Amino acid sequence: MNKVEIRDRFFSRYKELIRTEMIPYQWKVLNDEINITIERERNDDSIPNEKSHVIENFRIAAGRKKGHHYGWVFQDSDLYKWLEAVAYTLREQMDEELKSLADHVVDLISEAQEDDGYLNTYFTIEEPDEKYNRLWQSHELYCAGHFFEAAAAYYEATGNQKVLDTACKLADHIDFVFGQEEGKNRGYDGHEEVEIGLMRLYRLTQNDRYLNLARYFLLIRGTDQAVMGSKHLPLTYYQAHLPVLLQENAEGHAVRLVYLCTAMADAAAETGDEKLLDACRRLWKSIVNRRMYITGGIGSTVSGEAFTLDYDLPNDTMYCETCASVGLVFFAYRMLLSEENGEYGDVMERALYNTVLGGVALDGKHFFYVNPLEVVPGKSRKDPGKSHVKCVRPQWLGCACCPPNLARLVASVEQYVFVQKKNRLLVNLFVECKGSFEIEDGILDIELKTGYPWTGSLEIKVNYSGTACVCLGIRVPSWSDTTGLEINGKSTDSDAEHGFVYINQVFKEDTIRLELDMEPKRWYANPLVENDLGKFAVSRGPLVYCAEEVDNGKNLHLMSVEKQEPLEYEFKEALLGGVGVLTASGWKTEADREDLRLYRQGNAAEKKVRTKIRWIPYYSWANRGENEMRVWIREENQR
Amino acid sequence: MNKVEIRDRFFSRYKELIRTEMIPYQWKVLNDEINITIERERNDDSIPNEKSHVIENFRIAAGRKKGHHYGWVFQDSDLYKWLEAVAYTLREQMDEELKSLADHVVDLISEAQEDDGYLNTYFTIEEPDEKYNRLWQSHELYCAGHFFEAAAAYYEATGNQKVLDTACKLADHIDFVFGQEEGKNRGYDGHEEVEIGLMRLYRLTQNDRYLNLARYFLLIRGTDQAVMGSKHLPLTYYQAHLPVLLQENAEGHAVRLVYLCTAMADAAAETGDEKLLDACRRLWKSIVNRRMYITGGIGSTVSGEAFTLDYDLPNDTMYCETCASVGLVFFAYRMLLSEENGEYGDVMERALYNTVLGGVALDGKHFFYVNPLEVVPGKSRKDPGKSHVKCVRPQWLGCACCPPNLARLVASVEQYVFVQKKNRLLVNLFVECKGSFEIEDGILDIELKTGYPWTGSLEIKVNYSGTACVCLGIRVPSWSDTTGLEINGKSTDSDAEHGFVYINQVFKEDTIRLELDMEPKRWYANPLVENDLGKFAVSRGPLVYCAEEVDNGKNLHLMSVEKQEPLEYEFKEALLGGVGVLTASGWKTEADREDLRLYRQGNAAEKKVRTKIRWIPYYSWANRGENEMRVWIREENQR
Structure with a gap:
């Protein structure tokens, strides 16, 4: 199996923080074990945020305890994102104690699942008769999607069969309930995510039903065949104003939009659906050419945490949610699977190195939700239009989506370093690491050495055990005006094509050096x-x-x-x-x-x-x- | 009695619009007689704004009809402001039909008054047991203040005794209920205005109780001697965070702040209270040196329609309510009564000629609430943070405070042209008019001719029937770099002192010419x-x-x-x-x-x-x- 191991000074520090600080800290939060001041991200009294209560919700749903659900309807996803980050951490470095903790979490989740496969603590505890009846707001399928991602990651990291079985049972249940067919629920979730999770489950299990279900959720969205209940917000908020194939602009809640795009790009990459890919390209261009901050932040307004209009990028009232940039990384990576275009890697880097990493303090224990490009503390205090713009990272957030989202991305950053396509391997991110890839009739071992992002020197050692000619593409960021490429000490033409330089050969202990332009x-x-x-x-x-x-x-x-x-x-x-x-x-x-x-x-x-x-x-x-x-x-x- | 008659091309057009368009139009609105599209100034479903219902509320309170109150709790004030504008219009040019209509309105108001003097249609109809129990929000005293202003104006214009009696009965009732004394209600209104109305009633009646009651309301504000119920908003919103004598900065709801300042300046001018005047000076400086737009608009944020912090003057998200600039004109004029400083006139002009007149369309039938310094229609439509910024004036507003407020100010603009102080007369605004003033032992007749604001040429003819030496001060706006002053054809030194040039003499058919600098x-x-x-x-x-x-x-x-x-x-x-x-x-x-x-x-x-x-x-x-x-x-x- 392909494998990448990171030994990067820059990212290892973050990964270490995730292992030693964020995961244990978040575990305590999920268990209401530490008394923290939970910052309100809004002055909205309706927001429940005194404690997390996530584990307790699962215990109640599992019948281990009596009580009421507490927190957001999407609170379950905090645990799933934690589990996903744990999975990546264990994959990198096994820790039996942590694994045992996570195995118990899997048991708990599995116990909270109903007999028919349904899984959502809020509805199981509080409103069992309202399951799937309030899809605009309920986040039931959203939570399922996060569970699918976590389950796949945890199964891959540890071989835990129960987590995969629980996920498949839930996916089968959803497949049984939803669909175009007569008598089925013809709805979809107001917050996209289940589509991403289903694609991930599909890639792991190769069960076509999951791919088809993901495509169903994608393609019914915004059509008049869908049957949905009443909603509070404009259709654009949910990307439900038009069928996705007809959407031209990135509209509405920014996280939702990039999650939608991620799943669309994923499905396009798996199926070769050109119409879907075209829609992705249009939405990509809408974001990166007209609606994205230079930091890779997206979402120009706090109201609806949303896109506004082309070229409207205020630096002091924007939202630029950490989660939205996490989602932009996901979207960019899925686009690279279909198209070798360096712009996807460039934008991924922009979002990752700036807004995503800006979302966490150097101590690994404080987090931004909103990532401004300009703050004046007095204005955040006295201008109500900027009260959502914090000047220092709070310890934990009432709606705790960003910290675990950031953790699962950074914990798995090795997944984004390379892109493999048949006999081609793309070097997309510059992170010191070793990787092995099954390519054609051999194993390609690759080692990256670099002091990136502080230096632009890249040394890549490649060895191949097979006989085939392999094409190695190295991304040349668009900000790098000139590059020096050397193969085994010999200067070589380094003209990039759509953002990559390519080396086509039968690799045998070759050393490639690339010098990126690090001029400010x-x-x-x-x-x-x-x-x-x-x-x-x-x-x-x-x-x-x-x-x-x-x-x-x-x-x-x-x-x-x-x-x-x-x-x-x-x-x-x-x-x-x-x-x-x-x-x-x-x-x-x-x-x-x-x-x-x-x-x-x-x-x-x-x-x-x-x-x-x-x-x-x-x-x-x-x-x-x-x-x-x-x-x-x-x-x-x-x- | 002193008297000023306007014949100014620029303002007469507006006054004519008020007489022929605004007053009849507003009358129909108050009577729900025309089917208009009432614009919402916010996307707030809690705002009742399908119709005005004001006259109907009075009919119900008067017992002429059965039914419920409809509209804002401060809806009564719409009628009072209309009546005040009618009074100024009738003072200028009697119109028996309009007077008869207004007399009937006075009868109706009087009938809606309870036996003990209480007057407020909302509480009389809906919650008689809650009178004066919710002073932060109830606007009962606010409405009373507007009635006092209207009653004084209408009495002065027409001699209608009933309106004055009704007003005094209400003022006596409030005086009976409120005060520092044991057993009295030690509250004040969340929205300042009653203080202005009481001062006006005091000047008309010379009844000291009204002055003392106004001072009571001013001085108890923000002190710990006050007893108020619970509130929803921060104390700064109501200017209740500190005793007014200790307030250094213009804080909170901008209209409220300038209404407070107007009353404070008024009381200071009447009593010579230096502490009160000092507080006014501080708040004045806070506004004009640090928190005012170049258009004379105030209120940097829609949230609370409020001031924010020093030098925070965004041009596209501000509030700059028309009413707030109307109030700034009031405040400036009261300051001029105490202090001969041209800055007061300069700011008055700035607010009047720009934001106040900008609040009404050239047709006299469309009104701005919010007066931006920068709009892009697409942003108002798609950026929720700018949705309150309209790009064209709506026909009528759900909360209809601005249109009648603007009408009563412009209808009485002649009041602001001159300021008389014993043997001194200041020419403050440059409006073509004729005036007569009792000064010392004679009548001073003064005639202003000017094409202002398009030309800067001023011709002032002055004649005095007495023997005293009168000091005529003419304001020289601070934007006028040089001025040419001529008395009876002879050039004279025109050095301004604190914003005025002075001519001290026994006037006998003198002609003064002043040439203001009209360079852009x-x-x-x-x-x-x-x-x-x-x-x-x-x-x-x-x-x-x-x-x-x-x-x-x-x-x-x-x-x-x-x-x-x-x-x-x-x-x-x-x-x-x-x-x-x-x-x-x-x-x-x-x-x-x-x-x-x-x-x-x-x-x-x-x-x-x-x-x-x-x-x-x-x-x-x-x-x-x-x-x-x-x-x-x-x-x-x-x-």
């Missing part, structure tokens, strides 16, 4: 993005940078940099767990406190002083207390 | 106002200008103008009822639709084409259909 870059947004006009953002390698008050003083909006100023790079071992910082000579307009008048005929902004501006990687912001932060900095025209 | 001006905000940094606004005379899509094409944010470009002025008789337009040569960045990438290393904003930019007065925007508009335009640095 300035970026400008399409002028239609009003909020970024006259401003630039800075990146180096895959990392987008930001300026923080702790390095630059208050009123970051008063900083500006001239166009020709060079950006200096320096790696600081002692800073923020070790980060590369960027600096440039710039200006700071004086906050003119002498002239009290709000409006004047003289432009006070012309009075400015020389200053040094310092940027840190966006993912590392808000780890030094509450302070201002901003990604987009004004560019001064004069020279 | 560019304005820059304090650099701490992030949203305006790098941008400028344009004004001419008292009018702030804006650019509309109909004149300048889509994507107004792509326009820029170099610093040195002159602004050309031209009066267009046929445009928007006759307006002066401004133009300048500028640039428009090309909306780069070729390069589809959102983020690029090249700055596409550097590709721009020459264009002519045209501005119209802000008050006249949105009279040519739905389109983009913006006040702050980018300034290009290069030369």
Whole structure:
């Protein structure tokens, strides 16, 4: 079986945090064992968030205890995402104690399942007569989808048969209930996810019914053949305003949209359905060409946690949910399965290294839900339109979707490093690792060495036990202006084709070196993005940078940099767990406190002083207390 | 008695609209006689707004009909504001039919009053046992205040004794119920207004109890001697977080704050209370130096229709309620009664000529509640954070406070032209009119001729029948860089002192000419106002200008103008009822639709084409259909 093992300084730190901090911490939260201050992400009194109660809900549903369900209707999914992260962790490094804990969780889930296969603690406990009757809001199939993902991962990691049986029993039950056929429930879930889970179960079991059921859920969505109950929100919120094949723009709740796209791309990759793939391409373009932040964040408004309109990308009121960027990584990866286009890897990197990693504090125990590109603490406190924008990561969230979602992605980051297609292997992410792949008549062993994301040097050792000619594609990120490619010490033409350089040969202990362009870059947004006009953002390698008050003083909006100023790079071992910082000579307009008048005929902004501006990687912001932060900095025209 | 008669081309048009359109139209609305589409100003299902029902509520309370109260708890005030506007209209030009209608309204109000003097249709009809029990929300005293204002105005205009008796009976009742004394209700209204009404009643009747009651309501606010019930919103919303004498910043609901300040300034002017005046000065400075838009709009957020924090003045999500600017005019005028400082008149003009007049369409039948400085129709439709920002004026609003508030202010604009203080007369607004004032031992007749706001030429004829030396002060707006002052054809020193030029003499058929500087001006905000940094606004005379899509094409944010470009002025008789337009040569960045990438290393904003930019007065925007508009335009640095 194919296998990838990570030994990457950058990601291993996160993986270690997940193993040693996040998984045990989340376990305690799921069990209501630690007394934590659960932050409200909204000022909404209707949100239940005093405790997690997840394990307790399962115990009650399993009949081990008496009591009521507590929490969100989708609370079950917290446990499934935890289990999925545990699976990846165990796959990498077995831990019998953790495995035993997880096995007991599987037993508990299995006991909470009803005889006919139905599984959802809320409806089992509270409203057994309302099963599948409130699909817009109920999240029953959403939770099932997360269970399918977790079950497949846990089975693959540990061979636990019960988890797979429980999942298949639930999938069979759903297949029995839902479908186009006379007498079946012709609905679908308001929150996409079951489709992703079914595809995963299909790939593991090769049971066509799961593929067909996933396709049913995808294709009935937004059609007039569907029968759904009443809803509170506009159809766009649920991506139900049109059949998915006709949707042109990324609309509605951002997480839902990318989950939908992930499943569509997955089904397209498995079936070769060109119509489905075309719809995916259109939605992909809608996101990345018109509705995505430079950090890979998506969702321009807190209201409905949703997309708004093309080029509407406010930096201070957006949502940019961590989960949405996790979903964007999923979507990008599924697109790569169908199409060798480096843009998918570029966007995956953008989302992963910036918004996803920005979602967790360096301590692994604090999390962002909302990932702003600009904050001023006073505004978050006093402007109700920015009250959802936290300035430091809270410990846990009332709606705890993001922390375990981030954990399961980062815990399985090795899955996204390579893409294998018959006799082709793509190197998609630059993470230090070893991998083995069954390709044609042999095993291809590959070893990546790199100091990425801090250095752009890649050393790839490849050995193949077979006789076939294998095509190795290495992604060249679009931000890398020039690259130096060497094969066994010999410089080679490195022109990329649709974002990859290819080496086609029978590999025998070959060493390939690729030098990516790690010059710091300035970026400008399409002028239609009003909020970024006259401003630039800075990146180096895959990392987008930001300026923080702790390095630059208050009123970051008063900083500006001239166009020709060079950006200096320096790696600081002692800073923020070790980060590369960027600096440039710039200006700071004086906050003119002498002239009290709000409006004047003289432009006070012309009075400015020389200053040094310092940027840190966006993912590392808000780890030094509450302070201002901003990604987009004004560019001064004069020279 | 002193008297001012307006014959001003600019304001007479509005006054005529009020007489011929707004008053009859509002009357029909109050009587549910016309089937209008009532716009919701929020997407809030709890708002009752199918019809006005105001007259019907009074009929039910008066016992003439059976039925239930319908509408807001403060619905009564719509009728009172209508009556006040009618009073000013009748004072200017008697209309027996309208007077008879209004007399009947007075009869109805009087009948709806309970025997003990209590007057409020909601509580009389629906919850008689809850009178004065829910002061944070009930608006009972707020409505009373509006009635006092209307009653005083109507009595002064027509001599109707019943209206004054009804008002005094209500005021006496409130005085009986409320106060510091043992056994009395030690509350105050969540929405300030009764204080203004009591001051007005006091000035008319010289009954000290009304002054003392107003002072009681002002001074108990926010103290721990007050006894109030439970509230839903933070204390700042109601300006109840601190005793008013200790408040430093304009906080909470903007209309409430300026109503509070108006009453405080009024009481300070009547009593010479320096502490009260100091508190007014602090709040004034908080507004005009740190929390006011260049249009005289206030209230930076829709949430709570409130102030936020210093220098937080977003141009596209603000509230800037028409009522709040009406209140700012009231506050400014009361401050002028205590202090001869031209800034009060300047701000009054700013609010009046821009936000207040912008609140009504040129047809007199459509009204803004929210007065943005920047709109893009697509964003109002698709960004929920901007859904409160309408792009054209709706016909009537579910909460109909603004239209009659604007009507009563504009209908009485003559009250704000002059300020008389013993032997001094200040000319505060430049409106063509004739006035007579009893000053010392004679009558001072004064006649203003001007084409303001389009021209800056002022001709003032003054004649005095007495023998005293009278001091005439003429406000010189702070935007007027130079002025030419002539007395009887002779040029005179025109150095302004705290915003006024003074002429001290025994006036006998004197003619004074003042030439204000009507050069178009560019304005820059304090650099701490992030949203305006790098941008400028344009004004001419008292009018702030804006650019509309109909004149300048889509994507107004792509326009820029170099610093040195002159602004050309031209009066267009046929445009928007006759307006002066401004133009300048500028640039428009090309909306780069070729390069589809959102983020690029090249700055596409550097590709721009020459264009002519045209501005119209802000008050006249949105009279040519739905389109983009913006006040702050980018300034290009290069030369």
